[in-house]
Amino acid sequence: MMNKDVAKIMIGEEDLDGIVSRLAEEISRDYSGDDKRLVLLCILKGSIVFTGDLMKKLTVPVEIDCMRVSSYGNGTESGGNVNILLDLVRPDLDKCDVLIVEDIIDSGRTLAYLVGYLKHKGVKSVKTCTLLDKPSRRVVEFEPDYKGVEIPDEFVIGYGLDYAEMYRALPYVGILKPEVYENK
Numbered sequence: 446m447m448n449k450d451v452a453k454i455m456i457g458e459e460d461l462d463g464i465v466s467r468l469a470e471e472i473s474r475d476y477s478g479d480d481k482r483l484v485l486l487c488i489l490k491g492s493i494v495f496t497g498d499l500m501k502k503l504t505v506p507v508e509i510d511c512m513r514v515s516s517y518g519n520g521t522e523s524g525g526n527v528n529i530l531l532d533l534v535r536p537d538l539d540k541c542d543v544l545i546v547e548d549i550i551d552s553g554r555t556l557a558y559l560v561g562y563l564k565h566k567g568v569k570s571v572k573t574c575t576l577l578d579k580p581s582r583r584v585v586e587f588e589p590d591y592k593g594v595e596i597p598d599e600f601v602i603g604y605g606l607d608y609a610e611m612y613r614a615l616p617y618v619g620i621l622k623p624e625v626y627e628n629k
């Protein structure tokens with residue numbers, strides 16, 4: 446059943462499963478060498494569901510780590526700067542092939558910042574994977590290495606994505622009814 450605050454389902458469960466399977470294949474192929482040490486870096490909280498589904502489908506050894514960043518504040522508009530709320534702390538970063546896992550790219554600020562930050566910290570390699578991409582919203586130029594699907598400029602929720610911390614547990618990606626945030 447659809448949540449009452451959802452105007453429309455944009456990507457249903459089966460489609461999500463197909464998208465995540467395809468990404469897992471691409472990543473497994475690229476990280477299959479003996480010299481690789483893949484660390485999926487889940488960007489909390491929005492990427493929890495995507496990372497969980499993606500890791501189960503990988504056919505290569507994988508470690509998991511997390512960072513929490515915020516750029517969004519409370520509403521549906523991105524803030525100008527990125528804050529690190531939970532850092533990546535491990536002694537062996539120079540041996541890690543880090544793949545940042547994001548739920549969605551909007552302005553591009555979060556991933557552009559994180560890639561620079563991790564390089565500066567001295568990780569062996571850093572690449573990016575996003576489930577969703579809203580290319581029309583870019584403020585900072587950014588292209589991910591792995592991309593699920595491009596979507597139009599709509600505020601979406603579910604499959605980890607939230608509005609004011611709600612709706613993350615919905616099993617699909619849906620368009621939030623505008624009246625939900627306009628009447629706030």
Ligand code: IMP
Pocket residue numbers: 491516517523547548549550551552553554555556599600601602606607608
């Ligand atoms: P960026 O730094 O502007 O690219 O923003 C990326 C972050 O903004 C994502 O990790 C999400 O947390 C959040 N975000 C962007 N668009 C949406 C949306 O449509 N729904 C929910 N969160 C979004």
Ligand code: MG
Pocket residue numbers: 488489490491492548
């Ligand atoms: Mg997020």
